[in-house]
Amino acid sequence: MNQSHHGLLRTRLSIMMFLQYAIWGAWLPILYPFLMGHRGFDLPQTGNCLAAGAVGAIFGPFIAGQLADRLFSTEKLLFASHLVGAVIVWMLGTVETYGSFLALSFLYGFVYAPTIALTNSLAFAHIEDRDRDFGPIRLWGTIGWIAAGIAVGQVLLRLHSPAGADAAELMASQNAGRGFAFQLSAVLGVAMAIYCLTLPHTPPSGRRDETPGTPGKAMAWIEALREIRLQPLVTLFLIAVPVSIIHQFYFVFTSDFVGGIQANAQSAGADAFANAVNGVLGVGGGGLMTIGQMTEIGVLALMPILATTLSRKSLLAIGLVAYAARMALFAYTPELGPVLLGVALHGFCFGCFIFVAFMIVDERTTTDVRATAQNLFNLVIVGIGIIVGSWFAGSVVGPWALDPVLDAAGQAVVGADGAPETAMNFTRLFSVPMWMAVACLAALLVFYPGRRSTPSPAA
16 A cells, blocks of 8 residues: 555544544533433433443444444445434434433434444554554544534533523533533534545455355354454453443543532632633533543554553553542542543543453454454443443442532431432542452453463464
């Protein structure tokens, strides 16, 4: 491949990644406060809505991976998925009832989740050098997430932050304004669908040992499972489940956590540092959370060097240490400066664990089932892990971490409905995923093979 053609290909794939993750980054960080603070859902209902999307994500990859590996070109599947997804995500911003949002969440997970792995497999199918090329291409997905998050944060700052309002009034206004995030995501989804038709043609690979089009082919996911049951993939897949649960604590609670810190600083108006942060990133938590994606860019940009100098096991371990450290900062130092550092660690969490894990899946599976294997790992990350994580965070740990609100006399405050008012004890909440990350690190060090080289089975 000549240099100019290689550069053009990287540009085309980078635009694909930008749109792919901007679609998701527009609304996911603000979902928890939108549902609880504006729609009035309770904590278990909010967790169920997040889990419903993951249930859809479980079924979608089996179908999408089979179609991409056996029947249809990947770019056409991406076109159809994103066009349907744009319609659904627009509706998510308009429906008001719990049942409707729950059903639409399931449908959206079904059509969107497979596109994450399909964009990965499309890129892997066309780049020359996985270690050298994929990191710089994938980091444009992170830039897309940042751009969408800051756009939403700036809209909340400029259109939904009434002057002179106290922290509670600011949070209520910003919660209502978060509906814009779904509209932005829908517009980006339509743009992505159209753009997918211009991507490099990526036909189904078929079986290596059979003529394409002949009957009697094995199901792609069955072949992929045969390869996943071997080391190191079996350990990677098992650890990925609790890691995804830890990830869910971050995406469920962090926006509300840091949004409250921002609102308190915004209403006080005396902290120059906080005001400067809000002015650049916007308010509502989502914009501030893009700091994690900014550090992710740095990690992914360095990945061509890191992937050739450090073992896969070492990179995974760095990611797990970052997961534990981030939750420790949230739990025990709930102030803007340390929290910013904790958010920044997201780049190492994602880059050194999730991103590297997708690389390991690609290099440890054979060519005719790679799209399916990517989708199966994606199923663990955005399917099984999110279902269990949403239930565990929203229905088990979340209620356990609630403390009663006390008045000046130390008496419990009772709301208009006669029920005691509660507030989240974030120290108690975030300490749970912190210890889970420590346990995952111990399991990795014991069970994951320590070999530096990781050749593809196809080799």
